[in-house]
Amino acid sequence: xxxxxxxxxxxxxxxxxYGLIATGFTLVQGLVGRIxxxxxxxxxxxxxxxxxxxxxxxVLGITxxxxxxxxxxxxxxxxxxxxxxxxYRVAYRxxxxxxxxxxxxxxxxLLIAVPEAxxxxxxxxxxxxxxxxxxxxxxxxxxxxxVWLGFRNIMIVGATVAVLTGHAxxxxxxxxxxxxxxxxxxxxxxxxxxxxxxxxxxxxxxIAAGLAAIAGVFAxxxxxxxxxxxxxxxxLKGFTAAVxxxxxxxxxxxxxxxxxxxxxxxxxxxxxxxxxxxxxxGVLIAVLVFRPAGIAGRExxxxxxxxxxxxxxxWEDRRMRRxxxxxxxx
Numbered sequence: 001x002x003x004x005x006x007x008x009x010x011x012x013x014x015x016x017x018y019g020l021i022a023t024g025f026t027l028v029q030g031l032v033g034r035i036x037x038x039x040x041x042x043x044x045x046x047x048x049x050x051x052x053x054x055x056x057x058x059v060l061g062i063t064x065x066x067x068x069x070x071x072x073x074x075x076x077x078x079x080x081x082x083x084x085x086x087x088y089r090v091a092y093r094x095x096x097x098x099x100x101x102x103x104x105x106x107x108x109x110l111l112i113a114v115p116e117a118x119x120x121x122x123x124x125x126x127x128x129x130x131x132x133x134x135x136x137x138x139x140x141x142x143x144x145x146x147v148w149l150g151f152r153n154i155m156i157v158g159a160t161v162a163v164l165t166g167h168a169x170x171x172x173x174x175x176x177x178x179x180x181x182x183x184x185x186x187x188x189x190x191x192x193x194x195x196x197x198x199x200x201x202x203x204x205x206x207i208a209a210g211l212a213a214i215a216g217v218f219a220x221x222x223x224x225x226x227x228x229x230x231x232x233x234x235x236l237k238g239f240t241a242a243v244x245x246x247x248x249x250x251x252x253x254x255x256x257x258x259x260x261x262x263x264x265x266x267x268x269x270x271x272x273x274x275x276x277x278x279x280x281x282g283v284l285i286a287v288l289v290f291r292p293a294g295i296a297g298r299e300x301x302x303x304x305x306x307x308x309x310x311x312x313x314x315w316e317d318r319r320m321r322r323x324x325x326x327x328x329x330x
Contacts, residue, residue, distance in 0.1 A: 002145025021238025040235015084209025252296030
């Protein structure tokens with residue numbers, strides 16, 4: 001029983017980080033209708049930002065975790081959000097009217113160029129940091145197994161709940177949230193009503209990057225390992241969480257993060273670790289085949305060629321019926 005409780009603590013902590021990444025995927029896809037495959041880069045970039053802050057504060061003699069972690073978090077969020085805004089303005093906005101494959105190739109190029117640039121600017125070695133925010137609460141379960149609830153786990157879970165609650169209020173109750181929903185539902189009408197769609201999209205990219213930055217700082221604090229290539233796999237798992245939860249649903253994205261983290265942690269704890277990633281991405285394939293909408297799937301808007309060519313269609317039924325088929329009009 002104690003071992004199970006420890007694995008639940010580990011899964012919830014990891015699920016919070018996956019949920020933050022998945023929420024960023026959902027934000028961008030819900031607004032522009034395209035998957036931002038390079039989203040995992042923000043996770044890696046923010047980890048290096050956190051390392052820089054922690055090292056600079058260490059040189060200044062500041063070693064208190066209660067000061068180190070908030071400063072690293074604030075700086076990483078701001079710097080990584082600037083990365084997200086700049087990435088949209090430089091790489092994606094010029095391709096706004098380009099075919100979907102052009103945006104895909106731009107994302108693939110970023111996935112190659114940014115880690116290589118970070119490797120050249122920073123280092124190709126894996127960086128190991130001293131423990132930050134060490135300590136926690138230890139107790140013994142009924143079977144005698146020692147269970148450890150670290151202060152890092154408490155911080156990650158508490159901060160994630162606070163951040164996602166604040167983000168839900170921003171989307172649901174603020175003026176920017178109304179503009180964001182309007183641009184997602186009908187971009188042309190939103191523009192006619194005076195909404196600056198480019199600004200809304202750029203701000204959304206910045207917010208999504210900020211959410212990924214929080215996950216990157218959490219990973220840096222918890223694991224103490226940073227490398228230039230850490231964003232690719234973590235980003236893919238965040239994407240898997242978004243698909244499992246429902247790529248258009250913010251609560252579903254967080255739920256998907258918990259599901260993927262629970263599966264990954266359980267497999268690591270009770271089965272051979274070598275097949276952990278195979279199982280996780282096997283779940284992605286199964287969801288795409290049997291339930292593409294995810295657990296919280298909703299109706300999406302499919303944009304068809306031609307001016308004004310759009311129609312609504314559920315993910316659950318992707319058939320394009322010909323005129324004259326049963327159920328169609330004359």
